[in-house]
Amino acid sequence: MTASTPAAAHDYPPVHPPLRATRVVRTMDDIRELEKTPLDQVMKAQSSYELLHNSRVAFGDKPALTFMLTGDPTGPSIVWTYADLFAKVTQYANVLHALGMSKDDVQAVLLPSCLEYQLGLWGASAAGIAQPLNPLLTEDKLVSLLNASGAKVLLTWGDAAEADYWNKAMRLREQAPSLQHVIRVAPYGEDPAARPALPAGVHHLDVLMAAQPDDRLVSGRRIQSGDIASYFHTGGTTGAPKLARHTHGGQVYTCWASVQVRNVLPEDVSINGSPQFHVAGTLAGGLPSFAVGVHSVVPTTQLFRNPEVIRNYWKIIEHFKVTNTGGVPTVLAAVTQVPIGDADISSLRYCGTGAAMLPPELAARWERLTGHKIHETLGMTETSGVSTTTPLGASGPAGSVGFRLPHMQMRIVRMDEHGQPTDEDVAPGEPGIVLYKAPNVFAGYLNPKDTEKAFTADGWLITGDMGFLDEQERLQLSGRSKDLIIRSGHNIDPKVLEDAVGAHPAVQFAAAVGAPDAYAGELPVVFVALRPGEQVTPEALMAFAAERVDEPPARPKRVYLIDAMPMTNVGKIYKPELRALAAQAVAEQIVAQVSEAQGVAEADRPQVRCTEAEGLLVHMPAQASAAYEEAVRAALAELPLKNQKIVRSRVAGVN
Structure with a gap:
């Protein structure tokens, strides 16, 4: 690092005290007390850059970040001070x-x-706009994100290693015409003498950094709260990813x-x-x-995702005297x-x-293990990381995901027959769709057409979350509106089933989805991953759940045991894949019933596959009769599935 003149010697950024909690919040009344002071009196900083500057002045040589090079807390690490x-x-x-x-x-x-991720977030937003990318997305989606933003x-x-970062970046460079420069971060421990020669337009980060001052913005920029700080992508697991625009003031x-x-x-x-590409690691936890x-x-x-980190988790807490920890439920379960x-x-x-x-x-x-409760937070990309x-x-x-934030407005409204919010607020304790207005609601997607679908006509953000307010005004979350199971017009909250099945001591995770049904539209089924070394039958779990689910229509009609839950890159259970598995199981059962009625031997029956991307695909053996194929087609057509396709294999049994 070059010699640094104290930042306070310059007229920008202005010096303000770092943020500090002013009271212990226990009830909604405490939130209302905080709201008595106008935001502009307590939020002096205009940008993330000013927040970092205030902490630099206040804390100086105090450690801001310790990066563990291995999963052993006593092993080597790198420390950055404020x-x-x-x-x-x-x-x-x-x-x-x-x-x-x-x-x-x-x-x-x-x-x-x-460590360098902090540069790509806060340094980039001080110069322009930062765009974190999920490295595990497919390359075509990464290309579409780069082309949508016009990243330079x-x-x-x-x-x-691992996610093939370097090779992937070189391929992206060829497919994203807007990219003018690629900056290479040297892996830790790299021998400077062994570093590769780089083509034109590709640079070593440390070489570029050494040529720049570290005590002022050479551009002379004065960042305003309404300036766009970052584009965070959302919806990257299904369909085309959308870029949500975050302002500095919202962050x-x-x-x-x-x-x-x-x-x-x-x-x-x-x-x-x-992960730092996600608002949980960046805006809820990091900044x-x-x-x-x-x-x-x-x-x-x-x-x-490092097994050594999980093995040493409690030793890490001891070594660093950790006060605050957390993670998605799958991590905490591990x-x-x-x-x-x-x-x-x-x-x-x-x-x-x-x-x-x-x-x-x-x-x-x-709580049994640590003596502490887990505190839940609800957040989304469109609310800059935190909602309640x-x-x-x-x-x-x-x-229970807690209270709304100070100076935030929240409504819970009824849903229409198409799953869209109405303008009718629910009664206290009644579930509905959650809507927000708040200073951290995003500035819309980069594509205006996507933005139109995200808000009501009068400007409320449609979260898609389902929940209700309890007597303490805490939001009790029940799930996503798209995850509701609708059986003959009866709305079934999947959380009720998941809690019931998940209470069994052998169960590690339970996820309820709707399986397609010709008569009811959907029937509730539950997928279960057991804890290591445990055994239990699906029938026992169904009986266990039936004792804990009051409404007979909501009781699971089938329990499927699977080795592991499909997960997104940030540790959420990926229900679209489970819905596809449920649809495949139903289709296989229907095909088996038709085949038995037609007297078709098991070896001569079609193979069935259902995926999120392709829908239901049935491979009919080449020798199957036209009457048999038509019977299969007619039976499957009764299912409420949008995409169905029957194809003939050239050879019997070939997919």
């Missing part, structure tokens, strides 16, 4: 300015979770509100194990910590299988979760 973080972010912003980026230009990030610069990892508000409600303190030490002066620990480039042993976890005071529904049994298991949260000073049953 002075380092701000200086490097400033340097990188100047790098991008020197490469020709202005405030409306885009720099994309294709990195594992590493790509910051990427200089190694092909600052998320930080301020999170700090107030969660009582985040500068003395805290946190584990940030969430609020920096804004307060928290010491954040990043557990290797693989985060919680670490609760690890014995605490002789690890001292007495420093721990807070565990947060989000992104997916928290099973009650997992919540109880965590459960304060440290409060608790609730699993599924």
Whole structure:
């Protein structure tokens, strides 16, 4: 790092105290007390860059980030202080300015979770617009995202290991005409003498950084709260990904509100194990910590996907004296299988979760193990990472995602027959679709047509989340509107089934979906992954659930045992794949019934496959009679499935 003049010696950014929690929030009345002070009096910073600057002035040589090079907490690590973080972010912003980026230009990030990711987020948003990319998306989706944003610069990892970052980046460079520059981050421990020669337009990060000052923005830019800070993609697992535009002011508000409600303190030490391409790791966990002066620990480039990190989880808490931890439910389920042993976890005071529904049994298991409750947060890309949260000073049953944020408006309205929100508010305690208006609601998608579908006519954000307010005004979440199981017009909340089946001691995860049915439209079925070493039959689980689900129509009609739940890249259970599996199972049963009625031997029956992308595909053996094929076609046509196709194999039994 070059010698640095104290940032306060310059007239930009202005110096303000770092964010600090002003009261312990326990009830909705505490939220209303916070709202008595206008936002402009408590939110002085205009941008993420100012937040980092305030912490640089206040905390200086205090560790901001510790990056673990291995999953062993006593092993080697790299530490950036708050002075380092701000200086490097400033340097990188100047790098991008020197490469020709202005405030409306885009720099994309294709990195594992590493220290340099902070440059690609906060340095890029100080120079222009940051665009984090999920490295596990298919290359055609990555290309579409780059072409949609018109990204000029790509910051990427200089190694092909794991997600094939380097080779992928070189291929993307050829397919995204807007990319003018690629910046290579050297993998940790790389021998400088062995680094590769780079083609024109491709640069080594450290070489570019060394040429830039670290104490001021050379561009002279004064970032405004309404300026676009980043494009975060959403909907990347199905269909075309959409780019959500976040403003600097929206991100600052998320930080301020999170700090107030969660009582985040500068003395805290946190584990940030969430991917940095996702708002959970960046805006719910990362930036609020920096804004307060928290010491954040990043557990290797693989985060919680590193088996060594999971094995050493409790030792990491002991070694760094971690106070705040968390993760998606699948991560928490994994670490609760690890014995605490002789690890001292007495420093721990807070565990947060989000992104997916928290099973009650997992919540109880965590509390038995640690003595602490899990605090749930609801967030989405379109609300800059946080919508509601459960304060440290409060608790609730699993599924309670806490209070709305201060200065946020929330409505819960009824749903029409097409699953769209009406203008009719539900009664207290009645479930409906959640709507928001708030300072951190995004500035719309990059594509205006997508934006039109995201808001009601009078400007409320349609979250797609289903829930109700309890007597304490906490939001009790029941799931996504698209995940409702509708049986003959009767709405079935999948969480009711998941909680019922998930209460069985042998069950690790339970996910309920609707299976297609010719008469009822959908029937409830549950997919189950068992805890390691446990055994139980589907019939026993159905009987167990029937005792805990009051309404007979909501009781599961089938339980399927699977080895592992399909997951998204951020640890959510991926229900579209489960719905496809359920549809395939129903279709196979129908084909078997038709075949038996026709006297067709098992070896001569068609093979059935159903996928999210292709729908239902039936391969008829070449020797099958026309009458048999027509009987199969007629029986399957009764199912409420949009995509059905029957094809003939050239040879019997060939797919």
